[in-house]
Amino acid sequence: MSPRIAETCLLCGNSDAEVLCEFPELTWVTCSCGLVYKRDESVPEVQYKEEYFGTREGRRRQYDERRKRRISKSRSQILDVLNHTPPGPLLDVGCSLGYTLQAAVDLGLPATGVDISEHAVKVCREQGFAAEIGSFHELPFADGSFQIVIMKHVLEHTPRPREALREIRRVLRPGGGVFIAVPHGGYVKARRNPTGYRWYRPEFHGAEHYAYYTPATMSRLLREERFDPVQVPHPHLVHRRAGIPRKAAEIAVAPLRFVAQRARSLVALDKEFWVTAVCL
Numbered sequence: 442m443s444p445r446i447a448e449t450c451l452l453c454g455n456s457d458a459e460v461l462c463e464f465p466e467l468t469w470v471t472c473s474c475g476l477v478y479k480r481d482e483s484v485p486e487v488q489y490k491e492e493y494f495g496t497r498e499g500r501r502r503q504y505d506e507r508r509k510r511r512i513s514k515s516r517s518q519i520l521d522v523l524n525h526t527p528p529g530p531l532l533d534v535g536c537s538l539g540y541t542l543q544a545a546v547d548l549g550l551p552a553t554g555v556d557i558s559e560h561a562v563k564v565c566r567e568q569g570f571a572a573e574i575g576s577f578h579e580l581p582f583a584d585g586s587f588q589i590v591i592m593k594h595v596l597e598h599t600p601r602p603r604e605a606l607r608e609i610r611r612v613l614r615p616g617g618g619v620f621i622a623v624p625h626g627g628y629v630k631a632r633r634n635p636t637g638y639r640w641y642r643p644e645f646h647g648a649e650h651y652a653y654y655t656p657a658t659m660s661r662l663l664r665e666e667r668f669d670p671v672q673v674p675h676p677h678l679v680h681r682r683a684g685i686p687r688k689a690a691e692i693a694v695a696p697l698r699f700v701a702q703r704a705r706s707l708v709a710l711d712k713e714f715w716v717t718a719v720c721l
């Protein structure tokens with residue numbers, strides 16, 4: 442329970458941040474660059490054990506229903522990256538219970554997962570997936586092993602996002618694609634009442650998260666780490682590498698989805714945002 446103090450902004454290095462909300466255990470600040478980050482804390486580190494994944498008895502049915510939805514969402518996200526990079530071996534960083542691995546295998550991609558949670562890796566292996574225990578700060582893979590890296594709700598878990606991105610760059614081939622999903626720092630509920638919102642509260646995500654990005658701050662971080670953010674912040678409306686029936690359906694509903702996406706971002710209803718970037 443040693444207090445960790447980030448005196449300067451994780452993104453721009455300035456120290457002029459203003460307090461956004463304060464709790465006895467931790468403080469969140471907003472930097473002039475737009476990044477919201479945790480300045481100091483004295484809460485114990487989060488353990489990603491079985492409870493974290495919500496699969497205990499009683500929640501099992503809810504989990505099974507969610508699983509189908511998550512695999513389908515992952516498929517769409519992988520297709521987003523395939524609009525910008527050729528198919529190849531995929532690494533899912535923070536692979537959780539294997540939703541993205543399943544979607545990758547369904548798309549015919551060789552897939553590997555990595556997670557700091559022993560429980561998550563065990564569950565993935567039981568399903569027959571390749572998965573390793575490891576941190577995104579030190580990935581247990583050789584340089585240039587992957588064409589695609591998926592990183593969903595991972596980057597907000599580190600006070601050292603630049604190091605994490607360098608490690609991603611190391612395991613990616615040149616021209617490889619990375620898909621990033623993070624909570625949207627501009628989300629209307631989080632902005633309206635930060636002290637009451639679970640993203641900031643120490644008993645909820647406040648303990649495990651270190652920064653909240655917006656499409657602008659994430660793009661800056663990626664560019665500075667030599668990634669080209671090619672699709673921010675919305676999902677693609679049409680996927681080049683989707684099957685013909687799916688692509689036809691996507692083209693038909695694209696105008697409607699476009700309007701819906703714009704409306705949601707205008708009123709800040711997006712709770713998360715997605716970025717696809719290519720390794721330069």
Ligand SMILES: [Zn+2]
Nearest residue numbers: 450453472474
């Ligand atoms: Zn800053």
